Amino acid sequence: MQSKHITLSCLALILVVGFGCSKGKELKKSLVHQLREKGLHPAAHPEEFAAAAIQKMEETGITFTQQVEAVQKGDWIDECDDKLKDKRFEIAKYLDDNYALVRAFYNEASATTGNGTEVKYIQIGKLRSRVTAPNNSDDQWVTELSTNWQDMHEHYLQIKDIKFTSDSPLKEKKYLVSLYKDFLAIIVDDEGRATDGINYYLTHDDLPKIKSAAEKVEACITNNCERPEFTTDDLEFILSVRFYRRHWQRYLSTNDRTRLTKLLNELTWDFGRYEVRTNKSVTLENLKYTLPLFLKPELVEGKDLLAKVIEDIWKNEKGEHLKVDYFDQHPDIFSVFVDNVPGRSYVMFKAKEVHLLQDVKDRSIAHEIGHVLGFRDQYYTLWDQDKCLYSIESNAADIMAISSGRVLPYHWEALKQTYAK
DSSP, X not given: OOOTTOOBOHHHHHHHHSSOOOTTOOOOBOHHHHHHHTTOOTTTSXXXXXXXXXXXXXXXXXXXHHHHHHHXXXXXXXXXXXXXXHHXXXXXXXXXXXXXXHHHHHHHHHSBOTTSOBOOEEEETTEEEEOXXXXXXXXXXXXXXXXXXXXXXXXXXXXXXXXXXXXXXXXXXXHHHHHHHHHHHHHHHHHHHHTTOOOOOOOTTOHHHHHHHHHHHHHHHXXXXXXXXXXXXXXXXXXXXXXXXXXXXXXXXXXXXXXXXXXXXXXXXXXXXXXXXXXXXXXXXXXXXXXXXXXXXXXXXXXXXXXXXXXXXXXXXXXXXXXXXXXXXXXXXXXXXXXOSSSXXXXXXXXXXXXXXXXXXXXXXXXXXXXXXXXXXXXXXXXXXXXXXXXXXXXXXXXXXXXXXBOOXXXXXXXXXXXXX
């Protein structure tokens, strides 16, 4: 079995270099691994990862069927993947056959609200920003079922016999685009889980458990002890997470100490999913956080309006606020691009890049700036192997969970802890 962190697949080769596999040709790293090397993790920042994956698809012309093939060949598949195999391929073939229509319908279907109401835009250079209002959700975590193959297949059965044309009603066009978006949303999770072994078993409150277990394992490795001094809670947590349990049980059965190191590596990696990263270009003076950005030419004309959109959202009644400044390109300063491809806006933190869709909500821009400030996406993808379903744990009041959310008090406290000198 291949390494969890380096999956070699035909999908990877197509996505990375733009052509298929042939016998004897050296295989490249998977899409998941390639994007992780650029600072993206499908569990830690699913929106960014999904958007980057979509852009790769657009650049290389990979088919939906090839994506499913890669998942089904993954080293980390389980019984669910065998059960869902036929549904996946059926939907993928349908989307391949209708992709030209999906691409043609995408912008039109996205230009209205769910009830058909026209959306208000502001023009920011070559970017159209949709004006939105914050939601009134309570500041609390909830868990809801995510997109799943069973429901997606029912959706497919309802529309598969419709003869779509450019003159089809907008409602029908939205059905097709919705299927496309749902497929992309779930196939990224499937590839992360099945081909790269991403840990979809952690919740928002698992950080103290990870920290406690990691400290015990690290102390044992350092002191060359026989067993980490796990508490009952530590051990229960280790056994509840598939990837931790695998290393622990193999250590117990073989006394192979490399398994302890691998367990510590897993815990350390997952610990990073909860931390606020530091952007070296951000400065704090009194209550003002200054964020320098470099704009690509397509945004320069709208620079003042872009700054206003960001600054109007990133402020509070205590006077804490974000100030956007523009500078020449520099290795420590994030560059802002406009992308004209289906998908979502996203940030590549290590590459120092902000990619905004040509048609983007104003609060989505503020969400991406949250990533530039160092915040992770505040939702967690969970995989239920018994029910073959993903669920999402999130806080709808949090702008880092959903773009209609708000900048909350904890954001300002985290910024202070990260940037106060």
